[in-house]
Amino acid sequence: MLTDALCPLAVKLYFCIALSKKRYFIQIAYDGSLYHGWQTQPNAITVQELLDKAMSVFFRQPIETLGCGRTDTGVHAKDFYAHFDIEGMDENKVLNALGGINALLPYQIAAKRIIPVHNEAHARFDATARAYKYYIHFEKDPFKLNRSWLVKDKLDIEAMNSAAALLLNYTDFSCFSKSHTQTFTNNCKVTQAVFEQQEGGLVFTIQADRFLRNMVRAIMGTLVSIGKKEIDLTAFKAIIESKNRSNAGQSVPACGLYLVKVEYPYLR
Known part of the structure; x- marks a missing residue:
């Protein structure tokens, strides 16, 4: 059947897409005075929401970060990590994205470093x-x-x-x-x-x-x-x-x- 013939192609395509995904950590710092903490929530402005929006605009694909923890409303961070996955993009372009991301972020949030990590790396659970x-x-x-x-x-x-x-x-x-x-x-x-x-x-x-x-x-x-x-x-x-x-x-x-x-x- 035609569908049977297409199965190997679909499987190959799936694995090609999966393999094209690459995980990174982003290190940020922020003044939490204006924000309702790190984690995205309805009807409130958070650091995660603004970071995800800025990165999605810059990379021209949906970006969802997962943070090393959650800070409450008004708490600050001088050293905070989040991981994210990106598809089909040259690593050098990702690593050189700080200037563009910072231009899209408010002054109270600063992206400091992007680090390539293995695809199972986890910003929250891997922290020691x-x-x-x-x-x-x-x-x-x-x-x-x-x-x-x-x-x-x-x-x-x-x-x-x-x-x-x-x-x-x-x-x-x-x-x-x-x-x-x-x-x-x-x-x-x-x-x-x-x-x-x-x-x-x-x-x-x-x-x-x-x-x-x-x-x-x-x-x-x-x-x-x-x-x-x-x-x-x-x-x-x-x-x-x-x-x-x-x-x-x-x-x-x-x-x-x-x-x-x-x-x-x-x-x-």
Whole structure:
């Protein structure tokens, strides 16, 4: 039959199309002040939506990115990766596309690098470590609006660092996670958690293999309670061991939070 004769041709054509697809990572940075987070959503402007539109226009084909995670409304990223697939295009043209993509993006979003990767590479699941910084300042400063959290209370930094160090002793961080998230486990391995003083404020750095939704902001809210002497180290440990979000501190404002590093075993 004619359809039988066409089957091998159809199979060959399918594999030719599949083989013409190539996967890339794109590294970006963004000021999240104007956006409703990373992930595309209805009736709200997001970073992913604007990036996908810019890349689709430049490459003249539909581009859908998948990010290394999701940042909430108002959260910033200095180092963020997403993967995307592109069909039938010379690799050099893709790698030299940064100027054109940046011209189509708003000033608050910058494409920094495009990297060819193997076709099974995954921006979210292949990441082996992520690091965030959270910035606090103590006096009103118009130049830190939407970029740092103003705290007027005096904080005990030594006590906050003692509590932060305890995070390295635990793996289950259910108490710092948003409820009803689609994760199979609330276990994370924290490898760094420390406050450092800077001019006019503090910066908190935390690194782990993965983070739960709202985890860093909930940790910060609880550590600030330590700094205000509202709770002590014994209470802090009890909060973690309770695995109950209602026992932890309030989630701090998004404006001070930055994703600053994402690591992959095959990227340098």
